[in-house]
Each structure stands twice: as C-alpha cells, then as structure tokens.
Amino acid sequence: MPKILLVEDDITLQKMYKDKLQKEGYEVLQAYDGKEGYEVAKSERPDFILLDLMMPRTDGVASLKLLKENEETSSIPVAILSVVPEDSFEVDTEVLLKDKVAYWRKDLTKPSYIVSEIDKFLKKSK
Amino acid sequence: MYNKLSIKMAKAILFYLCILSIWIAFVVLPLSDLILKSVEDNMVLHHLGEFLVIFVLGILPVTFVLWRIIRQLVIKPLLQITDITKTLAMGNLEKRIEIYSDDEFAELSENINKMIANMLSSLQSMIVALQKNHQKEIVLAKNIEQLEKSKQETQSVLIELQKEKNKLQESNAKDEAILTSIGDAVVAIDENRNIFLINSVASQITRFTPEEAQGRPYSEVLHFVTEKDERLVNFIEPVYRREPLASVGRLAIINRENQKIPIAETAAAIKDQNGLVQGVVVIFRDITKERQLDKLKDEFVSVASHELRTPMTAVKGMLSMILEGDYGQFSDELKEPLTDIASSTDRLIDLVNDMLDVSRIEAGRVKISLNTFKLSEVVNEIVGLLQPIAKQKNIELKIDNQSTFTVQADLNKVKQILNNLIGNSLKFTDQGSISVSSKIENELVKVYVKDTGMGITEEDQKKLFTKFTQISTQQTGKPPGTGLGLYISKQLCQIMGGDMWIESSVLGKGSLFAFSVPVAGSSLAKEAVDRVASMKTA
Numbered sequence: 333m334p335k336i337l338l339v340e341d342d343i344t345l346q347k348m349y350k351d352k353l354q355k356e357g358y359e360v361l362q363a364y365d366g367k368e369g370y371e372v373a374k375s376e377r378p379d380f381i382l383l384d385l386m387m388p389r390t391d392g393v394a395s396l397k398l399l400k401e402n403e404e405t406s407s408i409p410v411a412i413l414s415v416v417p418e419d420s421f422e423v424d425t426e427v428l429l430k431d432k433v434a435y436w437r438k439d440l441t442k443p444s445y446i447v448s449e450i451d452k453f454l455k456k457s458k
Numbered sequence: 459m460y461n462k463l464s465i466k467m468a469k470a471i472l473f474y475l476c477i478l479s480i481w482i483a484f485v486v487l488p489l490s491d492l493i494l495k496s497v498e499d500n501m502v503l504h505h506l507g508e509f510l511v512i513f514v515l516g517i518l519p520v521t522f523v524l525w526r527i528i529r530q531l532v533i534k535p536l537l538q539i540t541d542i543t544k545t546l547a548m549g550n551l552e553k554r555i556e557i558y559s560d561d562e563f564a565e566l567s568e569n570i571n572k573m574i575a576n577m578l579s580s581l582q583s584m585i586v587a588l589q590k591n592h593q594k595e596i597v598l599a600k601n602i603e604q605l606e607k608s609k610q611e612t613q614s615v616l617i618e619l620q621k622e623k624n625k626l627q628e629s630n631a632k633d634e635a636i637l638t639s640i641g642d643a644v645v646a647i648d649e650n651r652n653i654f655l656i657n658s659v660a661s662q663i664t665r666f667t668p669e670e671a672q673g674r675p676y677s678e679v680l681h682f683v684t685e686k687d688e689r690l691v692n693f694i695e696p697v698y699r700r701e702p703l704a705s706v707g708r709l710a711i712i713n714r715e716n717q718k719i720p721i722a723e724t725a726a727a728i729k730d731q732n733g734l735v736q737g738v739v740v741i742f743r744d745i746t747k748e749r750q751l752d753k754l755k756d757e758f759v760s761v762a763s764h765e766l767r768t769p770m771t772a773v774k775g776m777l778s779m780i781l782e783g784d785y786g787q788f789s790d791e792l793k794e795p796l797t798d799i800a801s802s803t804d805r806l807i808d809l810v811n812d813m814l815d816v817s818r819i820e821a822g823r824v825k826i827s828l829n830t831f832k833l834s835e836v837v838n839e840i841v842g843l844l845q846p847i848a849k850q851k852n853i854e855l856k857i858d859n860q861s862t863f864t865v866q867a868d869l870n871k872v873k874q875i876l877n878n879l880i881g882n883s884l885k886f887t888d889q890g891s892i893s894v895s896s897k898i899e900n901e902l903v904k905v906y907v908k909d910t911g912m913g914i915t916e917e918d919q920k921k922l923f924t925k926f927t928q929i930s931t932q933q934t935g936k937p938p939g940t941g942l943g944l945y946i947s948k949q950l951c952q953i954m955g956g957d958m959w960i961e962s963s964v965l966g967k968g969s970l971f972a973f974s975v976p977v978a979g980s981s982l983a984k985e986a987v988d989r990v991a992s993m994k995t996a
Contacts, residue, residue, distance in 0.1 A: 342768050342772070344769075344772045345768065345771060345772055345775070348772060348775050348776055348779070349775075351779070351784065352775075352779060352784060355784055386764050415763070415764060415767035415768055415771055416763055416764060416767075417763075417811070417814075417815070417818075418825075418870075419824055419825040419826070419827075419870070419871075420763070420818065420823070420824075420825070421823050421825060422760060422763075423825075438767070438768075438771040438775070439767045439770055439771040439774065439807050439811070440807070440811075442774070442775060442778040442779075442782075443775045443778065443779055444778065444779070444782055
C-alpha cells in the first residue's frame with residue numbers, strides 16, 4: 333500500500349484529503365506544519381508528499397528546501413497543494429520550479445482529480 | 459507857435475528895456491558921477507561908503523533882471539520839461555513840451571518830445587504785440603485746458619492701473635497663500651540650480667527653513683533616492699535639458715535629519731516667452747500614509763487570498779466527494795440541490811479568484827514570466843482541450859489560418875486569455891461554429907475568435923471590458939459569470955505589450971473578439987520586458 337504524506341495545517345482539509353486517499357487505497361501519514369512534515373518524511377519515508385504552502389511556523393517552501401537538502405528525503409516526489417495562485421508574489425517560484433512535481437490548486441481541483449494524478453504519477457514511476 | 463513866442467519875447471524885451479533904462483537913470487548915471495568925482499578928488503576911499511550903497515542899489519535890479527532873464531530862458535523851460543517828464547512818469551504820453559526858443563533847451567525839448575513820440579509809438583506797437591500775445595494766451599489757455607483734461611484722463615487711467623496693480627498684488631498674495639498652504643511640497647529652482655522658493659511643506663520634509671534653503675544649490679537640500687536600495691536619483695537635471703520625465707520607480711527623500719520619507723514626485727520646467735528653460739519646479743508629496751495603506755491592502759489581499767479560499771476548498775471538495783458517492787449513497791431528491799450547491803460554490807470560488815486577480819493586477823503584484831513561443835501551438839492546445847465541451851454542445855470548434863510567428867508573452871497567461879475568449883464563445887453560442895485564426899500585423903500577432911452566437915448590442919460592447927460587466931442573465935439565459943474575465947484578460951494583454959478588443963458583433967449573428975501579443979524581438983516586446991521588470995521591483 334503506497335504511503336502518502338499529507339502536510340496541511342487546516343484540520344478540515346486534512347480530514348477531507350485523508351478520507352479520499354484512504355478510500356482510494358492509500359496509507360495516509362499526517363503532518364500539520366512544514367517542520368513536522370519533514371520529520372515524518374525522514375522517519376516514515378513516504379512514496380509521495382502533498383505539501384501545503386501557507387502554514388504556520390515552517391511554511392511549504394522552507395519545508396521543500398529541507399526535504400530536498402536531506403539525502404534521505406530528497407528523492408521523494410513532492411506536489412504542492414495550495415489555494416494561492418502560482419503567479420502570486422507570495423510564492424517563491426524560483427525555489428519551487430526545479431523541485432516540485434506539480435502545483436495543484438486546492439480550490440480549483442476536486443480531491444478525486446488529485447488522487448487520479450497521484451495514481452498516474454506513481455504508476456509511471458514504477 | 460513862433461508867433462506866440464515872438465509876442466512873448468517882444469513883451470519881455472520891452473519890459474527889460476524899461477528896467478534897464480530906470481537902472482541906468484538911477485544907478486549907472488549917479489554911480490558914474492560919483493566915480494568921476496572920486497577920481498577927480500582922488501578920494502576914492504573917502505567915498506567908499508557911498509560907493510557901496512550905490513553899488514548895492516545898482517546890483518539889485520541887475521540881479522533881478524538877470525534872474526528874470528535866467529528864469530525866462532533857463533528855469534522856465536526846465537520846469538516845463540520837469541512837468542512833462544512828471545506827467546510822462548505818470549503815464550501820460552499826450553503832452554508835449556512847448557518850444558519858445560531856439561537854443562539848447564529847445565533842442566532838448568524837441569528831443570524829449572521825439573522821445574515821447576517814440577515811446578508812444580513803441581508803446582502802441584507794444585500794445586499791439588500785447589494784444590497779439592493775449593490772443594496767443596487765449597489759445598494757450600485753451601491748450602492748457604485740454605492738457606488739464608488729458609491730465610485728468612491720465613490720472614483716471616493711473617487710478618485704474620493702481621487698482622489693477624492692487625488686484626495683481628492681491629492675487630500674488632493669494633498665489634503665495636495657496637503655495638504655502640498647499641499640501642504638497644513645492645520647490646522652485648532657478649537656472650543656476652539655486653532654490654528661490656520653497657513652501658512650508660517642503661521645508662518641513664527637508665528640515666531646511668525657507669531662509670536656509672533660499673539661494674542654496676538644490677543638490678544640498680533635495681536628496682532623492684530610490685525607495686528600495688537608496689541609490690541617489692536626479693530627475694531634476696533632465697528637466698533642464700528638456701528631456702521627458704523618465705520613470706525612476708518609487709522614490710524617497712533623505713532629509714537633513716537623515717530620515718527617509720517615501721514620496722510621489724513630479725518636476726516641470728519654468729519656461730520664458732521664448733520657451734527657454736529658466737528653472738524647474740519640483741513638487742513632491744509625503745506618501746508614508748499611502749505606503750502604510752498599500753501594505754494594509756496587500757496584507758488584506760494576502761489574508762483573504764488564503765483565508766477565503768481554504769473553507770471554500772473544503773465545501774467544494776466535500777461536495778464533490780458526496781456527489782461522487784465517497785460518503786455513501788444519497789437519495790435522488792438530494793442530487794439536484796447538491797449539484798446546485800456545487801455549481802454555486804464554483805461560482806463563488808471563481809468570483810473570489812477573479813477579484814483577487816484584479817486586485818493583484820491593479821497593484822502590479824502579478825508575476826509575469828515572459829517567454830518566447832509559437833502562439834499557434836498554444837491555440838492548438840487550448841482548442842484541443844475545449845473540444846469536448848464544443849462536441850457536447852454540438853458546435854464546430856475549428857482553427858483557420860494561423861500565423862507561425864514566435865511571440866513573446868507569458869505562456870500561462872496566454873492560455874488563460876484563450877480559455878477566457880473561447881470559453882465565452884462556447885457559453886454564448888448554441889449552434890453553428892467557433893473559429894480561431896491569427897495573423898501578424900505591426901509587430902503584433904493578432905488572434906481572432908469568431909462565433910455564431912447571440913452577439914452583443916453596441917451599448918453593451920462599450921462597457922464589455924470594464925469591471926463587473928456582464929450582460930444580464932435574463933437576456934442571455936446563461937449562468938452568470940463574474941463579469942471580470944474580459945477585464946482581467948485585457949489587462950494581462952496590455953501588460954504583455956498587446957491588447958484585447960471586440961472587432962465586431964451583431965445581435966443574433968455572432969461576435970468577433972481579438973487579442974494581440976508582441977512578436978518576439980520587436981520594440982513592443984522590449985518595452986514589455988522593461989514594464990514587467992519595473993513591476994517586479996515595485
């Protein structure tokens with residue numbers, strides 16, 4: 333069963349994505365901020381990470397940096413899951429450009445779309 | 459006259475002859491007797507007393523006669539001359555001296571008479587001259603009168619002038635009052651680059667009193683720098699060189715106390731009648747408060763961006779899961795309301811996104827990544843993506859002639875714009891076709907989207923690209939949009955160096971929309987690069 337790490341500070345969204353992913357047959361690991369996500373990724377080695385951008389304490393960009401700088405976690409594919417448009421000045425595109433798999437807008441996509449995209453990606457990489 | 463004279467003379471001579479004969483009878487004869495007797499007697503001294511008596515007696519009448527003669531011959535004419543000259547002195551020129559004799563007095567009198575006559579004639583000529591003068595004086599008086607009149611007129615003109623001057627002074631005072639009370643900082647610099655006027659606001663910002671600033675080179679008082687990295691900026695010198703004001707980005711002023719104050723600035727040349735630059739007026743405004751407001755607005759947009767969208771995401775996501783059966787079966791009666799909730803939620807999300815987009819575009823806070831690519835390929839991709847919707851509606855969506863030129867634009871934004879235009883056509887076309895074509899024209903690649911939809915009235919066409927404009931749903935019978943799509947698309951086109959417009963539209967027949975982006979390497983493309991770069995620094 334592929335392990336998905338869900339890094340998301342909003343409890344409702346955590347629950348929603350967890351429900352959907354579990355329903356589609358994934359094991360879901362949960363983290364509520366960037367630092368915690370990095371720690372969980374290090375210890376649990378998930379197959380895929382869904383990373384929110386705007387989180388308290390360590391945000392998504394900082395978390396992505398930590399993940400990519402650590403050898404143990406650098407190879408894990410990461411998709412950004414955000415409500416903020418990619419062309420906002422709040423988003424540090426320079427950092428995201430080279431290391432992310434995808435940039436998904438939570439508010440513009442359904443959970444089923446995200447799950448199907450993860451499916452496609454994991455099947456491809458197998 | 460000589461008759462009268464001779465009678466008088468004869469009378470006088472007769473009179474004197476009588477006297478003389480008496481004198482001879484009573485003086486000369488007895489005296490001669492006595493003298494002869496004395497000489498004979500040789501007793502002259504003895505008869506000295508008698509001599510004396512006779513001599514005195516004899517001399518008296520002689521003296522009298524002599525006096526009379528002298529009187530007649532000398533004193534009388536003299537008196538007459540005196541009289542005449544007296545009357546002359548009194549102004550009487552009518553009288554003349556009577557001449558009785560033929561002597562020097564006569565000559566004198568005659569001369570005096572002549573003189574009087576001369577005086578009279580010269581007086582008369584003087585009178586004539588005076589009369590003439592008088593006439594001249596009358597003319598002169600008239601002239602003086604006229605002069606007086608014109609003097610009065612001049613005076614009234616002068617009074618008017620003074621009034622005008624007062625008015626001018628008043629308006630000068632007003633100007634000065636306006637200048638000092640104006641909310642903006644005003645500094646005027648002369649052609650030698652010295653400050654000659656500084657108002658109170660400018661004085662307050664720079665911390666130089668007007669007395670200190672006046673006469674100083676402006677470079678000592680006005681230190682303008684870029685707000686971001688405090689590079690010294692001089693936007694005043696180019697004005698002297700009559701160069702247009704270049705965009706220098708956001709500026710701040712560093713004052714005497716080393717405080718940095720963000721400003722909005724402008725400078726204009728002071729020109730004389732010949733258009734020569736005599737100086738420069740610099741106007742700037744402390745925009746600290748505006749900056750704070752901007753920051754607040756940015757914060758609000760940022761917070762709204764995140765905080766509004768997160769709960770909406772949950773609603774949308776969970777609704778989709780319910781509708782997809784993730785939470786178990788639901789009754790058929792619920793399907794319709796749930797679908798309506800889902801579409802309303804989508805509309806709400808679209809509206810929030812569009813509003814935030816507008817806010818970001820207007821604040822220059824949209825990242826534009828300019829790349830070069832073939833527009834035709836993007837058109838192919840988007841038309842391909844939208845083909846299913848067209849098929850569903852049974853509308854032909856096709857691509858006509860395309861330009862193969864490489865353009866410079868933001869790929870994602872062009873996709874968004876194409877989506878917007880073709881999406882609109884799909885929405886408002888129920889039968890017929892939609893065709894997309896492109897051509898190159900004046901450094902621009904123009905893309906046309908033509909449909910056989912319901913068309914737009916001329917009135918609606920005018921306001922089509924303004925915010926929150928959409929044709930009422932009653933009119934169209936279509937689900938409402940946000941009314942911001944075309945506005946956003948047009949703004950994005952313009953940022954990238956192109957534009958968007960409606961080429962034509964006929965109610966009931968269809969519309970032809972167009973947008974343009976610059977050809978790669980064109981001057982418009984270079985301008986767009988500069989514009990986007992300045993947005994990033996902002």
